[in-house]
């Protein structure tokens with residue numbers, strides 16, 4: 313198989329996949345598909361994965377970006393799940409320390425609110441115990457004065473105190489990508505921009521897929537003993553391709569997040585609070601911005617284009633202004649935002665916020681295995697369940713055996729500690745190396761926070777540019793970053809670099825806008841784009857920025873806009 317997870321290798325990778333029957337083909341390159349590809353390849357299966365857009369472009373780049381400890385499940389009385397999720401969080405922190413970072417969270421308690429002081433105290437205590445939370449991160453209960461000292465911006469009327477505990481922050485798109493890269497290094501064959509359009513059958517059973525390379529237009533037939541549908545919000549569409557959309561179905565709900573400059577909402581730590589309509593909302597500081605989320609409303613429009621509406625925005629602004637009365641956020645303060653679809657499983661008579669976030673496996677008569685629902689946090693366990701099932705079916709078909717899941721021991725790409733026991737020391741070494749190469753400290757820090765130990769591969773690409781007397785220019789820095797993105801992260805469009813590889817359109821939208829033309833020029837030169845292709849890239853980036861700057865009023869207006877766009 314090809315050595316590099318490179319945009320240049322996509323066709324060769326697909327040719328390799330088509331050459332020989334795979335043990336397992338995974339449809340969908342979100343976190344669920346990535347986790348399955350990693351687990352199955354680690355157990356020695358011949359695995360392929362196809363993603364119709366870019367990796368993580370669906371729900372896996374549009375979440376609240378938290379690796380939860382499962383507090384919500386405690387409220388629902390699901391003790392087993394709290395324990396499992398707590399354990400998963402610790403495993404992910406150990407294996408991906410560059411992307412899964414503990415961050416304190418404040419749960420303010422008000423007279424008449426969802427959580428009472430003593431129930432929160434006992435609840436958080438039990439949660440710490442069940443989830444195996446480390447001593448230094450165990451919950452503290454704060455009285456009213458301590459709470460105000462921690463967060464002076466909070467509404468003080470009716471405030472009784474707060475729970476102070478830890479959640480873990482992540483970058484969902486990067487986590488998905490780094491798991492994908494790890495699966496690749498374990499032998500999985502993976503390609504983006506390849507859409508599964510049909511199934512192939514042998515004796516009435518799924519025996520592979522027809523898929524279209526959306527970049528070259530080429531069609532491929534890929535044969536596989538087992539096919540898993542991990543298409544997130546699209547799983548029912550994929551089941552429909554197989555003619556097996558029966559029984560349980562998905563119910564999609566839309567969740568929106570807003571981004572404001574930090575000075576507009578300068579919270580000192582994350583806050584998880586009640587909204588006037590009884591829902592819960594997060595406010596999360598991150599670098600120079602603070603983000604707010606989320607809404608939870610039934611969604612029936614185009615799955616490919618969930619969008620924030622002014623109604624969604626105003627709902628979140630009202631919630632924040634009610635909780636932080638001095639802040640007075642206005643629509644013009646929103647610098648970016650995103651909308652994602654929760655692939656939940658429909659349950660009769662339940663509203664969006666009441667539906668379970670649990671995952672479930674559906675088995676079609678054709679042999680297609682579908683995994684639906686779930687969370688980022690539980691991806692490894694979901695993958696284990698699916699791959700156990702695939703292993704069992706393969707053994708029934710052909711005999712032999714597969715080892716048990718061992719993904720809890722695999723370091724995720726970028727999480728290597730370079731010989732240090734503690735990741736913090738590794739980070740220091742990486743920063744020092746960057747500064748020695750003439751990289752400005754803020755850029756080196758951004759790279760280390762984004763790429764972890766893979767920053768070294770960007771540094772390698774910089775060597776020979778600057779010198780002791782001349783620091784690398786801004787363009788040389790961007791070129792090194794882009795060369796890594798293309799050659800080692802299979803980045804094929806400028807919009808993907810600006811949104812998914814760097815997170816700039818979410819968290820540094822002005823930078824995304826300012827750099828867009830240079831990104832297109834440098835990527836175009838590297839990938840040999842024609843003038844027409846460069847123009848298409850420009851149009852795609854313009855459209856991405858437009859969805860950030862111009863919001864439809866509500867879902868009805870969005871529906872109209874989508875009809876116009878598609879006609």
Ligand SMILES: Cc1cc2nc3c(=O)[nH]c(=O)nc-3n(C[C@H](O)[C@H](O)[C@H](O)COP(=O)(O)OP(=O)(O)OC[C@H]3O[C@@H](n4cnc5c(N)ncnc54)[C@H](O)[C@@H]3O)c2cc1C
Pocket residue numbers: 339340341342343344345362363364365366367368369370371372373374375376377378379380506507508509542543544545546550565566567568606652653654655685686687688689690
């Ligand atoms: C608003 C919101 C907030 C959330 N917050 C959190 C959180 O803080 N923590 C947490 O743990 N979880 C959170 N979640 C849940 C979590 O984000 C999802 O469970 C998870 O990302 C789903 O991943 P997935 O891989 O199943 O789906 P996706 O990421 O959507 O991946 C499915 C992929 O399949 C591809 N695909 C579809 N059809 C085809 C085809 N025919 N051929 C090839 N590819 C195809 C799609 O392009 C897509 O990339 C949140 C979800 C939402 C919506």
